[in-house]
Amino acid sequence: MVGDPIVEVTGLRKRFGDVEAVRGIDFRVEVGETYGLLGPNGAGKTTTISIVAGLLRRDAGEVKVAGMPMDIDTAAPRALIGLVPQELAVYPDLTGRENLRFFGKLYGLSGASLRRRVEEVLEVIGLRDRADDRVDEYSGGMKRRLNIGIGLLHEPKLLILDEPTVGVDPQSRNAILESVEALSASGRGVLYTTHYMEEAERLCDRVGIIDEGRLVAEGTRRELIRLVGERDRVRLQGSGNLSGAADALGRLDGVGDVVAADRSLEVVTVDAARLLPELLAVATEAGMAVTQVEVSQPDLESVFLHLTGKALRD
Numbered sequence: 583m584v585g586d587p588i589v590e591v592t593g594l595r596k597r598f599g600d601v602e603a604v605r606g607i608d609f610r611v612e613v614g615e616t617y618g619l620l621g622p623n624g625a626g627k628t629t630t631i632s633i634v635a636g637l638l639r640r641d642a643g644e645v646k647v648a649g650m651p652m653d654i655d656t657a658a659p660r661a662l663i664g665l666v667p668q669e670l671a672v673y674p675d676l677t678g679r680e681n682l683r684f685f686g687k688l689y690g691l692s693g694a695s696l697r698r699r700v701e702e703v704l705e706v707i708g709l710r711d712r713a714d715d716r717v718d719e720y721s722g723g724m725k726r727r728l729n730i731g732i733g734l735l736h737e738p739k740l741l742i743l744d745e746p747t748v749g750v751d752p753q754s755r756n757a758i759l760e761s762v763e764a765l766s767a768s769g770r771g772v773l774y775t776t777h778y779m780e781e782a783e784r785l786c787d788r789v790g791i792i793d794e795g796r797l798v799a800e801g802t803r804r805e806l807i808r809l810v811g812e813r814d815r816v817r818l819q820g821s822g823n824l825s826g827a828a829d830a831l832g833r834l835d836g837v838g839d840v841v842a843a844d845r846s847l848e849v850v851t852v853d854a855a856r857l858l859p860e861l862l863a864v865a866t867e868a869g870m871a872v873t874q875v876e877v878s879q880p881d882l883e884s885v886f887l888h889l890t891g892k893a894l895r896d
Contacts, residue, residue: 586649587612588662588740588771589634594643596629603629605795606643611740616762616772618786620779620882622894626795627775628668631742634773636660648739664738666730668745674718678709678728681717682735689736699735707731707761723754730761740771747781759784779882779894789882793890803882810888812880813838814854816861819846819876823869830868831861854879 589611596604604626611617619627632638636652645652647659672681682700704710707727747755766772782789790800832840839850851857854877886894
């Protein structure tokens with residue numbers, strides 16, 4: 583990616599009394615990238631993004647948005663940000679469209695430009711058919727989607743979403759994630775905080791794992807898994823010449839180990855998805871009749887456990 587990152591954070595620190603909530607965090611979000619801060623409740627995620635958004639003054643370090651220094655009294659970089667907080671910021675006695683018009687006017691939109699953006703946002707968040715219903719008739723997930731829409735009205739260069747799926751049902755949660763996927767494809771930077779491993783894996787180009795105010799690791803999913811030495815595992819169940827198949831599989835490039843068990847072989851490999859067709863072909867050629875295949879891949883939950891010594895939701 584060329585040019586300045588949309589966000590660059592260096593040496594960020596913040597203390598509340600005796601508690602140091604953020605302890606020297608560094609990260610950057612590139613233009614067009616979705617960057618996830620993954621960690622349990624209380625890890626420092628909300629404090630970090632509040633500082634990035636200019637809502638909270640830092641104790642030390644530096645934050646730049648589109649190359650401009652950010653602080654609570656700097657207006658120019660703040661205008662580039664759309665913030666979607668955990669708490670709902672909508673008026674329940676207004677309709678969805680009226681909420682968007684109201685907040686659009688606060689952003690300085692008016693006339694045809696405001697009308698255009700309201701309709702575009704309704705389409706993105708999937709609420710066009712409920713736009714003229716009062717918000718107090720919305721489900722929790724619909725209110726969350728409206729919350730996201732408000733942050734999008736002024737076409738920000740950076741969208742910050744703080745735990746946007748907390749407390750919603752699975753169907754609404756999936757609709758929210760689909761909306762975020764569409765946003766990341768539109769070319770804006772997205773900074774996304776979550777304590778749900780599966781959300782980070784689904785949405786984020788890169789993930790920063792945060793625990794007790796520290797960024798303990800960052801990278802793509804595959805980079806983080808390689809960092810802790812985790813491997814994919816393929817379990818081939820069947821009959822026939824299992825010992826011959828185990829010997830043949832063990833000679834393949836990319837296979838680390840083959841463990842034989844009762845009527846099955848467990849193959850340890852670096853990239854199961856790529857190697858699976860070859861594994862099946864070699865096992866069959868060696869005389870094994872494969873009847874069932876199971877693929878297990880390490881996830882960010884196992885990475886977090888390895889790095890911190892505790893489960894993600896502890």
